[in-house]
Amino acid sequence: MGAADVHDEQAQQQVLLPNKAVAASPPVMSAPALANAERPRGQWSSGLCDCFAAPGGGALGCVSLCMPFVQFGILTEQSEPGTVHFAGRFCPGACCFMTLDMLAACTGFLVVPGVSLLPGSALLHMPLRRAIRDKYNIEGTQCSDFLTTWCCGPCAMAQETREILIRRAAESAGVLGSAPAPAPMYMGNLILPQQPRTHQPALAVPATGVPVPPTVPPTHVAQVTLAPAKEV
Numbered sequence: 747m748g749a750a751d752v753h754d755e756q757a758q759q760q761v762l763l764p765n766k767a768v769a770a771s772p773p774v775m776s777a778p779a780l781a782n783a784e785r786p787r788g789q790w791s792s793g794l795c796d797c798f799a800a801p802g803g804g805a806l807g808c809v810s811l812c813m814p815f816v817q818f819g820i821l822t823e824q825s826e827p828g829t830v831h832f833a834g835r836f837c838p839g840a841c842c843f844m845t846l847d848m849l850a851a852c853t854g855f856l857v858v859p860g861v862s863l864l865p866g867s868a869l870l871h872m873p874l875r876r877a878i879r880d881k882y883n884i885e886g887t888q889c890s891d892f893l894t895t896w897c898c899g900p901c902a903m904a905q906e907t908r909e910i911l912i913r914r915a916a917e918s919a920g921v922l923g924s925a926p927a928p929a930p931m932y933m934g935n936l937i938l939p940q941q942p943r944t945h946q947p948a949l950a951v952p953a954t955g956v957p958v959p960p961t962v963p964p965t966h967v968a969q970v971t972l973a974p975a976k977e978v
Contacts, residue, residue, distance in 0.1 A: 787885040790905060791912045794894065797904045801911045810904040814860030814867075815844035817903040821874055824910055829877045831870070843867055860899040868896035871903070878906050882913055 792799055797807035810817045819840030825833040832839035843860075850862035860867060875891045878884070894902050 788883055790884055790909060792905055792908045794898060794901050794905050796908070797901055799908065801915075802904065802908055806904050806907060810860075810900045810907070812859060814900045814903055815840045815847060817900070817907065818843040818867075818871065818874075821903060821906060821910075825874065825877060826881075829881075830874045843870060846870060858900075860903075861897065865892070865896045867899060868892060871895040871899055875902060875906060878909060882909065884909075 797810060798804050806817075819836040822830065822832045822839030823834060823836040827834045832842065846866040847856060847859060847862070850856040850864055850866060853864075855863040857863065869892075872888070872891045872895045875895055876886075876888060879886050879891070
């Protein structure tokens with residue numbers, strides 16, 4: 747075997763053997779995870795103690811502080827299905843929160859409505875606050891969500907409701923880079939569905955090219971007869 751044959755055999759072995767020096771490829775991230783990783787974390791649009799701030803005002807603050815189970819039901823009703831318990835339904839969320847408050851009151855652990863020494867309602871409220879943070883990419887941790895919902899549950903509900911109203915208003919204005927959405931209607935703390943727009947029938951265009959309304963009111967045409975002038 748000549749030197750040329752030995753060289754060719756070594757070249758073939760180098761091609762067939764796997765190249766161990768190749769670096770491992772970096773992990774591939776999904777599109778939502780990559781977008782969420784590139785987007786910086788933001789802050790809440792309003793403070794935790796701004797219970798009577800706009801939007802919502804005094805009605806939002808009074809309902810959140812005096813009847814937190816009602817406000818919790820409103821938040822669960824506005825949640826997307828599959829994100830939290832009782833998402834999209836008002837009555838189950840409000841009834842479950844009220845039951846936990848009543849149990850705390852019967853055992854003597856209730857401090858004020860929505861706040862008790864036992865974290866019963868806080869464990870129900872914490873996943874909802876975390877879902878809102880994840881949806882709007884707001885800073886925070888599970889520990890901070892737990893402490894906030896346990897010690898300041900009613901104030902947290904008011905803050906979360908204002909956040910939803912402010913974000914939806916911004917989306918309807920098109921300032922967040924998303925498709926414009928119908929602006930939410932709210933009375934106090936209640937978020938109402940957008941009223942459907944009435945369909946206006948198109949105007950008919952005759953052969954003359956002038957559009958006419960679909961319904962023409964009846965008109966009275968006066969008949970005028972011109973008599974020939976008499977010769978003087």
